[in-house]
Amino acid sequence: MKTLDNYNFSNKKALIRVDFNVPLNENFEVTDTTRIEAAKPSITKILEDGGAVVLMSHLGRPVGKEEKFSLKHITSKVSEILGVQVKFVDDCVSDEAFAASEKLENGEILLLENLRFYQEEKEGNEDFAQQLAKHGDIYVNDAFGTAHRAHASTAVIAKYFENKRAGRLLEKEINNLDKVLNAKEKPVTAILGGAKVSSKITVIENILEKIDHLIIGGGMTFTFIKAQGGEIGDSLVEEDKLNLALDILKLAKKRNVEVHLPVDSVVADKFDKNANTKTMPVDAIENGWMGLDIGTKSVANFTEIIKASQIILWNGPMGVFEMEKFAEGTIKIGEAIAAATKNGTFSLVGGGDSVAAVKQFGLENRVSYVSTGGGAMLEMLEGKSLPGIAALEN
Numbered sequence: 467m468k469t470l471d472n473y474n475f476s477n478k479k480a481l482i483r484v485d486f487n488v489p490l491n492e493n494f495e496v497t498d499t500t501r502i503e504a505a506k507p508s509i510t511k512i513l514e515d516g517g518a519v520v521l522m523s524h525l526g527r528p529v530g531k532e533e534k535f536s537l538k539h540i541t542s543k544v545s546e547i548l549g550v551q552v553k554f555v556d557d558c559v560s561d562e563a564f565a566a567s568e569k570l571e572n573g574e575i576l577l578l579e580n581l582r583f584y585q586e587e588k589e590g591n592e593d594f595a596q597q598l599a600k601h602g603d604i605y606v607n608d609a610f611g612t613a614h615r616a617h618a619s620t621a622v623i624a625k626y627f628e629n630k631r632a633g634r635l636l637e638k639e640i641n642n643l644d645k646v647l648n649a650k651e652k653p654v655t656a657i658l659g660g661a662k663v664s665s666k667i668t669v670i671e672n673i674l675e676k677i678d679h680l681i682i683g684g685g686m687t688f689t690f691i692k693a694q695g696g697e698i699g700d701s702l703v704e705e706d707k708l709n710l711a712l713d714i715l716k717l718a719k720k721r722n723v724e725v726h727l728p729v730d731s732v733v734a735d736k737f738d739k740n741a742n743t744k745t746m747p748v749d750a751i752e753n754g755w756m757g758l759d760i761g762t763k764s765v766a767n768f769t770e771i772i773k774a775s776q777i778i779l780w781n782g783p784m785g786v787f788e789m790e791k792f793a794e795g796t797i798k799i800g801e802a803i804a805a806a807t808k809n810g811t812f813s814l815v816g817g818g819d820s821v822a823a824v825k826q827f828g829l830e831n832r833v834s835y836v837s838t839g840g841g842a843m844l845e846m847l848e849g850k851s852l853p854g855i856a857a858l859e860n
């Protein structure tokens with residue numbers, strides 16, 4: 467796969483697929499600029515070489531041309547972050563849109579309207595992709611967060627370019643994940659949490675071959691505990707996954723992976739921020755109580771493993787971190803990962819809610835890398851080939 471290295475974009479027009487699917491508040495202001503900032507290295511490189519940039523992205527999941535999903539809302543924020551006044555055109559493939567990219571000069575940036583205003587985008591329509599391709603001489607895909615979608619602008623479009631390249635962000639995401647999945651140093655520890663085992667099962671199966679320790683926290687804990695005969699009270703459980711949990715434990719043993727489950731749990735008498743709480747052994751939770759966070763003994767046990775790890779992957783919170791009473795476990799594990807990182811461990815945080823937790827608790831700059839993709843990162847962890855990446859390899 468070609469990258470932006472060893473290529474000079476002087477006098478070239480690069481069409482870059484970015485993932486500017488950013489959260490907006492009720493005043494249409496961007497509340498998290500991470501994805502825009504993450505696209506900056508590719509854009510800067512091309513402009514500094516003396517080229518021009520046409521940016522295309524989706525925003526949200528609009529049904530038709532819903533004004534609230536227009537990329538016009540983010541144009542000023544993109545300009546501010548890139549330090550260049552970005553031009554905006556309110557279409558993707560109209561005469562006006564083509565005229566705008568046609569007259570773009572070196573050093574200038576044009577942002578096209580939301581690609582998903584066209585249903586052809588999600589359908590992976592070939593004509594639409596071919597039309598889009600007219601906006602540039604070179605195609606760059608830097609939309610890691612959308613690389614798991616086989617859409618017109620992420621996958622289909624690549625075949626209309628002789629010169630297609632992975633942007634700096636896409637490259638960085640792949641390289642950082644490679645540091646975990648093909649680690650040269652040991653021990654490698656994966657920390658998995660979140661709500662359900664069912665959404666992480668393929669991830670677990672794929673990474674068991676690549677890790678030494680598997681730490682399990684969050685709601686999925688209780689399916690493992692119950693499967694082994696523990697009492698879990700009213701905690702979250704997937705009854706139809708009990709045998710699967712036992713199979714995972716057997717497979718881990720076969721692969722010499724040490725599985726670490728919580729030993730204690732912060733339990734609540736209801737799923738509520740004002741619930742009564744106490745700590746109970748994770749396998750002796752009374753009826754009427756549900757485990758919503760890991761307890762202090764579990765934190766201490768997990769911290770020992772984290773401290774001794776060379777490579778750490780973290781996906782999924784340890785508890786219901788959105789409620790203060792059940793956030794402690796996630797914070798403490800995040801801090802343990804940050805401390806290990808300070809001592810030279812490589813740590814990668816990926817997946818939707820663990821990224822949200824890391825940001826909420828100010829740990830973002832204290833881990834080695836925070837992925838910009840939720841679903842895309844999970845699919846890579848599952849060992850799947852992502853269409854947006856595969857299209858650059860052909």
Ligand SMILES: Nc1ncnc2c1ncn2[C@@H]1O[C@H](COP(=O)(O)OP(=O)(O)O)[C@@H](O)[C@H]1O
Nearest residue numbers: 660661684685757758782785786817818819820
């Ligand atoms: N013990 C628990 N019981 C119920 N829900 C939990 C528990 N621990 C964590 N969760 C919830 O899991 C959710 C995240 O799950 P998931 O979507 O699988 O993770 P991710 O998005 O990181 O992959 C969070 O909203 C969190 O509140």
Ligand SMILES: O=C(OP(=O)(O)O)[C@H](O)COP(=O)(O)O
Nearest residue numbers: 485487611612615839840841842
């Ligand atoms: O935000 C995104 O995905 P994510 O929430 O899984 O990280 C991407 O922009 C993909 O969006 P989509 O899931 O609507 O295709």
